[in-house]
Amino acid sequence: MKICGLAVFIFLVNTLFGQVVINEYSASNLRQFADNFGKYEDWIELYNNNDKATDISGWYLSDRDTKPKKWQIPAGTVIPAKGYLVIWASGRDLRDTVLHTNFKFSQTRGDEFVVLTNAGGTILESSPLIITQLHHSVAKNPVNGKWMICTEPTFFGENTEKNLYNIYASKPKIEVNSGFYADSVTITMSNLSGEAIRYTIDGGLPNENDNLYTGPITIKNNMVVSARSFSSSPDVYPGFTDYKSYFINEPKSTLPIISVGGGESLITLAEGDINQNPIGSIEVFSKEGVILSKSYGELDKHGQDSWVNEQRSLDWISRDEMGHDNGIKQKLFHGSERDEYQRIILRASGDDNYPATDAEEHDGSTHMRDEYVHTMVKKAGMHLDIRSAERYQLFLNGKYWGIYAIREKPDDHDYTQFNYKQDKHDLQFLKTWGSSWSEYGEDQAFKDWGKFRDFILNNDVSQPNVYKSITDQLDVVSLMDYMIANLSFVSVDWLNYNTGWWRGLNPEGTHKKWGYIMWDNDATCDYYINYTGVPDTSPNAKACDIDDISTSMDGFFPSDSMLVQLPADSFFIDGEWIYFEADTFWIFPDPGKHEKIFLKLLNNNQQFRNLYFGRYADILNSTFNCDVMLATIDSITNQLRPEMPRQIGRWGGTMNEWLSNVNDLRDFISKRCTLISDGLISCYDLTGPHQITILTDPPNSGTINFNSLTHESLPWQGNYFGNMSNTISVSPKSGKKFLYWKSLNGTSAFESTSAVSTSVNLLGQDTLVAIFEGATNTNNASFAANIHISPNPADNQIVIKTSDVALNNANYTIHDISGKIVQSGAISGSNESYKLETTSLSSGTYFISIQTINGNWVSRFIIMR
Secondary structure, three states, rough: HHHHHHHHHHHHHHHHOEEEEEEEOOOOOOOOOOOOOOOOEEEEEEEEEOOOOOEEEOOOOOOOOOOOOOOEEOOOOOOOOOOOOEEOOOOEEEEEOOOOOOOOOOOHHHEEEEEEEEEOHHHHHHHHEEOOOOOOEEEEOOOOOOOEEEHHHHHHHHOOOOOEEEEEOOOOOOOOEEEOOOEEEEEEOOOOOOOEEEEEEEOOOOOOOOOEOOOOOOEEEOOEEEEEEOOOOOOEEEEOOOEEEEEEEOOOOOOOOEEEEEEHHHHHHHHOOOOOOOEEEEEEEOOOOEEEEEEEEEEEEEEEHHOOOOOEEEEEOOOHHHHOOOOOOOOOOOOOOOOOOOOEEEEEHHHHHHOOOOOOHOOHHHHHHHHHHHHHHOOOOEEEEEOOEEEEEEEOOEEEEEEEHHHHHHOOOHHHHHHHHOOHHHEEEEEOOOOEEEOOOHHHHHHHHHHHHHHHHHOOOOHHHHHHHHHHHHHHHHHHHHHHHHHHHHOOOOOOOOOEEEOOOOOOOOOEEEEEEEEOOOOOOOOOOOOOOOOOOOHHHHHHHHHHHHHHHHHHOOOOOOOEEEEEEEEEEEEEEEEEEEEEEEEOOOOHHHHHHHHHHHOOOHHHHHHHHHHHHHHHHHHOOOHHHHHHHHHHHHHEEEEEEEHHHHHHOOOOHHHHHHHHHHHHHHHHHHHHHHHHHHHHOOOEEEEEEEEEEEOOEEEEEOOOEEEOOOOOEEEEEEEEOOOEEEOOOOOOOOOEEEOOOOOEOOOOOOOOOEEEEEEEEOOOOOOOOOOOHHHOOOOOOOOOEEEEOOOOOOEEEOOOOOOOOEEEEEEEEOOOOOEEEOOOOOOOOOEEEEEOOEEEEEEEEEEEEEEEEEEEEEEEO
């Protein structure tokens, strides 16, 4: 019987290894083995145990047992006798010299396989993906063919019995939930196998020398507990961790909370050691202390100049390669449906951090500038990708670390995939910060952009066919918005720094034209170092300063590549000698030339010129006006104010100084918001701005598009420029017949009064009316009449008051600045005033249209929370 059993074993082993097999694979290759692109991707290793070379042309690999033919191995693929073939599971779908599948693993999903199928469709191997820890692989035991955990992968080589383990130790469970407790909390730990549990209290990964769990633990101070099981068996590797954050006697917070645990190296990183790359946990809590989500991954340095401050910014990256999860699964940003994040920025307000380092360029820091600018851009609906922001209190290893803003990363493929269906292999994403690089798309992105850039700069852009070719490839509104945003807030750290632009190549996605992102806007509103060479950083700055900025870029970037050699030197700065070592480096020409492209189009194409001035006026009317700009800065200030005493207690400064700095910023904005239009007029020979009212007659006959804004709530009023063409069009409602356009004051000239879509030149204040069949007495049309909204800005309620318009039995609709109806209903009760609840409205600008028996009236109000 023993001889028979041995024969069966030998037969099985020979059968198993007498073919091409999956020999090893890894979904945990974070920084171990680089592919031909220099990236660290998942990989699958095939082994040919035959004595002859084996042609595997037409075979298949897959990560789904239900789709075994997901990726086909190309013709001509031969594995030599007793040889190996590594195929990268990167998602690139390449079948050249180096093979890349059209899928990649996401091991923590829990539903993936590794599948090998021959050309005839017969599945040769199919195994559920085994979840592994960082830089581990799953390899076949060379003796019996059993899948095992390999802690030192044998990439492209023979598997050995060394460093192979049957399983990981069981994951322990910390029984008490993460949260906030009074006085103390007692926790217990358990696992399924009775293995030893060791733990840390600073979020660090436990090792065999850390605290041994022997019974209930009473916690009386803030800490992040991390627990891990250890087996006495040599065939069982230490397992995955459980982790929980506990806060004791914490004061009530007005902001949500983030807790990060990562051991001693986390604190060392946050204190300024850029060489640290701690691994740890993150937990997100509501302001009431309820845990919302958690994840496991790593952190690294975020920021450049801002690291001179003691409170520093960090990047969080969830890592599927570590075997816990692949992201924070929670909606983190208002106004976004996205509910999973692999990467977020934990930003301590960058160069505008308060308190900042004691240096002149940091005088006046407010802890809000960048967030403020990005919030304004988002409110304006600009064609720019921004770093959405939400304020949190941050704790590291249980220690209070201050007020931070979590920021979304627009330069990350998870962001572009969610918003535009453009994944990382579909992107061409370029960035400039002193020098330029390709975030996605490698050298081809530079080649494609350079060819397009040169086409614009070397051709007559006034020609319709040339301009069409440009607009087919460039989102010109995004280019305009990028200029409008940075010029309006007087950015002094852009174009040569903090500039990103990208496009997607997936034909099924959107954002297929080149467009821009907002990056770091701390250096705005007359604050920080003028890296860009802006000629005027005061509230009086003008839009045509872009001409001088363009000249400054010529001085910053060389016309040709240049090798710079700097000798060692020393300088006496702030009372001490600072020594600089000798250095040699290359500087390169500007690949972007965005200001050159903008100015070429502005000065040589009338269609672009009209669109730019019209777009600028739209933004000024809807968002970049005093009401909205000041309400927004007040809202951010009110959000920060309750928590600033603790921030100051942790990092220094005083409330009086911070409030003084905020008031200085507010004063800048209050001046700036009144001067932007004047600057445009003086720069570009425009007239106005003229107050324009637009409406339909009869009311409710359609919507009117004026330049880039759509107005459903009519009448609508704004201020626009003359000595240019503004575009106007009407979209009739069903059953309504448009007849012609009418200028009530006779101070506007339509290109065509009968066309649904036309252009109009403004010579003065006017009312522009889209006349429909059944028109009434248009000359009596009015905007807002004697209707007043109070308070304005408002919070949870507004009061509508009137002196000569009957409100009884009227109806109302509320529109946001994009024209979307967000609330509607009937007005009943008093003829002179009416209280209206606005609790469902988020902060922003709104228009309320009141429909009465005497006509329609519109007024604007602001919600500020």
